[in-house]
Amino acid sequence: MSFWLPHATTQAAEVDYLIFAVVAGSCAILGLVYGSIILYAIRYRAGSKVARYGASEKSWGIEVAWTSVTLLVFFGLFIWGADLYVRLFQPPPDALKVYVVAKQWMWKIEHHGGQREINALHVPVGQPIQLLMTSEDVIHDFSVPAFRIKHDVLPGRYETLWFQVETAGVYRLFCTQFCGADHAQMTGEVVAMAPPEYEQWLEQNGTSGSMAKQGGILFMRYGCSGCHGGNGIGGAQATSAVQAPPLTGLYGGPVPLEDGSIVTADESYIRDCILLPEKRRVAGYPPIMPSFAGQVSEEDVLKLVAYIKSLAPEAPP
Amino acid sequence: MSAVIADTTKHAKSYLTDGTTIRSWLLTTDHKRIALLYLGSITLFFFIGGIAAALIRYNLIAPRGMIGSAETYNRLFTMHGVVMVWFFLIPAVPVTLGNFLAPLMLGARDLAFPKLNLISWYLYILAGAAALYSLIAGGVDTGWTFYTPLTTAYSKGHVVATIVAIFIAGFSSIATGLNFIISIHTLRAPGMTWYKMPVFLWSLYATSVILVLATPVLGMTLLLLAFERIFHIGVFDPAIGGDPLLFQHLFWFYSHPAVYVMILPGFGVISEIVPAFSNKGLFGYKFVVWSSISIAVISFLVWGHHMFVAGTSLYSALVFSILSFMVAVPSAIKVFNWIGTMHGGSVRFDAPMLYALGFIGLFTLGGLTGLFVAALAADVHLTQTYFVVAHFHYVMVGGMVSAYFAGLHFWWPKITGRIYPEIWGRVGAVIIFFGFNLNFFPQFLLGYYGMPRR
Ligand SMILES: [Cu+2]
Ligand SMILES: [Cu+2]
Numbered sequence: 001m002s003f004w005l006p007h008a009t010t011q012a013a014e015v016d017y018l019i020f021a022v023v024a025g026s027c028a029i030l031g032l033v034y035g036s037i038i039l040y041a042i043r044y045r046a047g048s049k050v051a052r053y054g055a056s057e058k059s060w061g062i063e064v065a066w067t068s069v070t071l072l073v074f075f076g077l078f079i080w081g082a083d084l085y086v087r088l089f090q091p092p093p094d095a096l097k098v099y100v101v102a103k104q105w106m107w108k109i110e111h112h113g114g115q116r117e118i119n120a121l122h123v124p125v126g127q128p129i130q131l132l133m134t135s136e137d138v139i140h141d142f143s144v145p146a147f148r149i150k151h152d153v154l155p156g157r158y159e160t161l162w163f164q165v166e167t168a169g170v171y172r173l174f175c176t177q178f179c180g181a182d183h184a185q186m187t188g189e190v191v192a193m194a195p196p197e198y199e200q201w202l203e204q205n206g207t208s209g210s211m212a213k214q215g216g217i218l219f220m221r222y223g224c225s226g227c228h229g230g231n232g233i234g235g236a237q238a239t240s241a242v243q244a245p246p247l248t249g250l251y252g253g254p255v256p257l258e259d260g261s262i263v264t265a266d267e268s269y270i271r272d273c274i275l276l277p278e279k280r281r282v283a284g285y286p287p288i289m290p291s292f293a294g295q296v297s298e299e300d301v302l303k304l305v306a307y308i309k310s311l312a313p314e315a316p317p
Numbered sequence: 318m319s320a321v322i323a324d325t326t327k328h329a330k331s332y333l334t335d336g337t338t339i340r341s342w343l344l345t346t347d348h349k350r351i352a353l354l355y356l357g358s359i360t361l362f363f364f365i366g367g368i369a370a371a372l373i374r375y376n377l378i379a380p381r382g383m384i385g386s387a388e389t390y391n392r393l394f395t396m397h398g399v400v401m402v403w404f405f406l407i408p409a410v411p412v413t414l415g416n417f418l419a420p421l422m423l424g425a426r427d428l429a430f431p432k433l434n435l436i437s438w439y440l441y442i443l444a445g446a447a448a449l450y451s452l453i454a455g456g457v458d459t460g461w462t463f464y465t466p467l468t469t470a471y472s473k474g475h476v477v478a479t480i481v482a483i484f485i486a487g488f489s490s491i492a493t494g495l496n497f498i499i500s501i502h503t504l505r506a507p508g509m510t511w512y513k514m515p516v517f518l519w520s521l522y523a524t525s526v527i528l529v530l531a532t533p534v535l536g537m538t539l540l541l542l543a544f545e546r547i548f549h550i551g552v553f554d555p556a557i558g559g560d561p562l563l564f565q566h567l568f569w570f571y572s573h574p575a576v577y578v579m580i581l582p583g584f585g586v587i588s589e590i591v592p593a594f595s596n597k598g599l600f601g602y603k604f605v606v607w608s609s610i611s612i613a614v615i616s617f618l619v620w621g622h623h624m625f626v627a628g629t630s631l632y633s634a635l636v637f638s639i640l641s642f643m644v645a646v647p648s649a650i651k652v653f654n655w656i657g658t659m660h661g662g663s664v665r666f667d668a669p670m671l672y673a674l675g676f677i678g679l680f681t682l683g684g685l686t687g688l689f690v691a692a693l694a695a696d697v698h699l700t701q702t703y704f705v706v707a708h709f710h711y712v713m714v715g716g717m718v719s720a721y722f723a724g725l726h727f728w729w730p731k732i733t734g735r736i737y738p739e740i741w742g743r744v745g746a747v748i749i750f751f752g753f754n755l756n757f758f759p760q761f762l763l764g765y766y767g768m769p770r771r
Binding site: 005015022029030037045074104150154172175182184185 | 386387388464466467554663677686695
C-alpha cells in the first residue's frame with residue numbers, strides 16, 4: 001500500500017482537499033494553543049521578572065473577537081462540507097444500477113443482467129454507478145475508503161450510494177457498522193475495469209437471463225399474476241378473477257394512495273407493496289393483496305422489482 | 318453527624334476518623350464519606366474497564382487475534398465501552414470531587430438531600446453488580462451503542478442484564494443531578510450570588526441539568542429495547558414492524574449530551590486549577606460560565622451528527638452539521654480563556670497544573686478532530702473508522718481523565734489531609750500526556766486509511 005490512499009473516484013480528491021484543509025487549519029490552531037502555552041509557561045513562570053497583570057484584565061473585546069473568528073471559520077467549513085456531501089449523495093439520473101444485499105457476514109451483489117457475485121463488485125470505470133442496498137438481518141455499512149464514501153445498509157428498506165470510478169483497479173470494501181461476530185471479516189473488493197473488459201466480464205458470467213427476466217418467472221411462481229394478470233396488465237379483466245391494479249408503466253409514475261396522498265413509484269415503493277402492502281394501499285382497489293414478508297427473499301424482491309420496472313406502459317390500442 | 322469543614326489536621330476528629338466501623342461508612346449521609354465510597358467504587362470499575370482495554374490492545378497485536386474468537390473480542394470492547402462510559406466517565410467527577418467539594422464551595426453543611434446522595438451510591442453499586450453479573454456470565458457482544466436489530470434480535474449475549482445495569486445506573490445519575498441542582502439553588506451561602514459561584518459549581522450545574530433531562534430518555538429507550546428483546550414487540554426491528562433508525566435517534570439523543578456530562582465537570586476542574594497555579598483570577602469568568610450553559614443547551618440538538626451516513630434525510634444532516642459546529646464554539650472559548658488566564662500570571666508547574674496543561678493539549682486535539690467529523694463530506698469518509706475512536710478517546714481519556722487526575726491531585730490534600738509525593742505526581746502527568754499521544758495519535762491515520770472501528 002502506498003502512503004497515500006488512492007483517489008479512485010471523481011470526488012475522492014475533493015473529500016481529501018476538505019480533510020487536508022481542516023488538517024492545515026487545525027495545525028495552525030494547535031500551533032497557536034501549544035505555542036502560547038509554552039510561551040506563557042516560560043515568560044510568566046513563577047519567579048521570572050516580567051510585568052504581571054491582576055485579575056482586572058479587560059476581557060470583552062478579545063472574547064468577542066475570538067468568538068466571532070471561530071464562528072466565521074466554522075461556518076465556512078460547514079458550507080464546504082455540506083456542499084460536497086450533497087453532491088456525494090445525489091446520484092446522477094443515468095447511473096448504472098447495481099443491487100446489494102448484505103447479510104451476516106457477506107455482501108451479495110446482483111447486476112442488471114442477472115450476474116451475481118459475493119464479496120466482490122465489478123464495475124466499469126468512467127460511468128456513474130448507483131447501488132441499491134438492503135440487508136437481510138442487521139445494519140451493515142458499505143464502505144470503500146479509496147472512494148471516500150460509505151453508507152449504512154438497513155434491513156427493511158433500500159438505501160442508495162453512488163460513485164464513479166476513474167482509475168481501474170481493485171479496491172477494498174469494508175463493512176463499517178458493527179454487525180455481530182464476524183463483522184471484521186465482512187470485507188470484499190470492488191473491481192473497476194475498462195468498459196470493454198467489463199462487457200466481457202458480464203458475458204462470461206451471464207446466467208439464466210437478466211434480473212427482470214428472472215423476476216418475470218418469480219411473478220408467476222409467487223402467484224402475483226393470479227391477481228395482477230399475466231404480464232402485469234391488471235386484474236378484473238379476462239385474465240384474472242379479482243380486481244388488482246395494472247403494473248405496466250407503474251415505475252416512476254405517481255400513485256394515488258387510499259389515504260389521499262400521492263407517492264412516486266420508486267424501488268422502495270414497489271418493495272413496500274410486496275412486503276408491507278398494509279402500509280400502502282392503492283386507491284380504488286380492495287385491500288386483498290397479501291403480504292409476502294417472510295416468503296420472498298430480499299434477492300427475489302429485487303428481481304420482482306426489476307421485472308415490474310421493465311413492464312412498459314401498455315401501447316394504446 | 319456533624320460535617321467538619323475546618324482544617325482536618327487541627328482537629329482530633331475529622332470525617333475520616335469520626336466513626337471507623339464499616340457500618341458508620343455504609344450508612345453515612347456525610348457528603349465527604351459518600352464521595353470516598355464513590356471514589357473507591359468508580360476506581361474499581363476504572364480498573365475493570367482498563368483491563369478490558371488492555372486485552373483489546375493485546376488481541377490486536379496479531380491480525381488473527383491473540384485471545385481466541387472474534388466473539389470474545391466483541392464482548393471485550395463492549396464491556397470496555399459500557400463500563401467506562403456508565404460506570405466511570407459519567408459519574409467520575411461529579412460523584413467524587415463534586416460530592417466532596419460542592420457543599421464546601423457553597424458554604425453548606427451538606428448537599429440538599431444527604432439521604433438521596435447515599436441512595437444514589439447504592440443504586441450505583443446495584444447497577445455495578447448487575448454489570449459485573451453480565452460480565453461474569455459471559456458478557457454482551459453488541460457494542461456499547463446497542464444498535465438494533467442486532468441487539469434485540471441477533472445478539473447472543475447477556476443483553477438484558479446489561480440493560481438493567483445501565484438502567485439502574487441512570488437512576489443513580491438522576492439522583493445525583495437533582496441533588497446538585499437543588500443544592501446550588503438553595504444552599505448558597507448568604508451573599509454568594511450566581512456570578513460569585515466558583516466555576517466548578519457552574520459546570521456541575523450544567524452537567525446536572527443534562528443528567529436530569531437526558532437520562533430519562535435513555536431509560537425509556539432501554540426499556541423499549543428490553544421489551545422488544547423479551548416480548549418481541551416490534552419497536553426497532555423492521556422484521557416485526559419497527560424502525561431501526563428510531564433506536565439510533567433515541568440513543569444519541571441521550572448519548573450526545575452524555576459526552577458533555579463526561580467533559581463539562583472536567584472543564585470545571587481545569588477552570589479552578591489553571592487560575593490557582595497562574596496566581597490570577599480566571600480570564601473571562603462570565604464567558605466560561607455561559608459557555609458551559611450553552612453547551613448544555615446545544616448538546617441536546619446535535620445528536621444527528623452520529624447518523625450522517627445512517628440513512629436520515631440530507632436536510633437533517635445539514636441542520637445537525639451546523640449545530641455541531643455551534644456546540645464546538647463554547648469549547649473553543651474555554652480553551653482560549655484558560656490560556657488567557659496564564660497570560661500575565663505567575664505560573665507554577667505542580668502536578669495538578671501539569672495535568673491541566675496536558676488536558677488543554679489533548680482536549681484541543683480532540684476538539685479539533687471533532688471538526689473533521691462535523692464537516693459533512695469529511696465525516697462520510699472518517700466516520701465509523703478508527704478516526705472516530707481516536708477523536709473521542711482524545712476528548713474522553715486525554716481530556717476527561719486528565720482533568721479527573723488533575724482534580725484528584727489538586728484536592729488530594731484537602732480530601733485526605735496528606736500530601737502526595739510531588740515528583741511522582743509530575744512524572745505521572747508527563748507520562749500520561751506522551752503515552753496517550755503515542756497510543757492514540759496513530760489511530761487518526763488508521764482511520765483516514767479506512768480501518769473500520771471494532
Ligand atoms: Cu459489519
Ligand atoms: Cu455526538
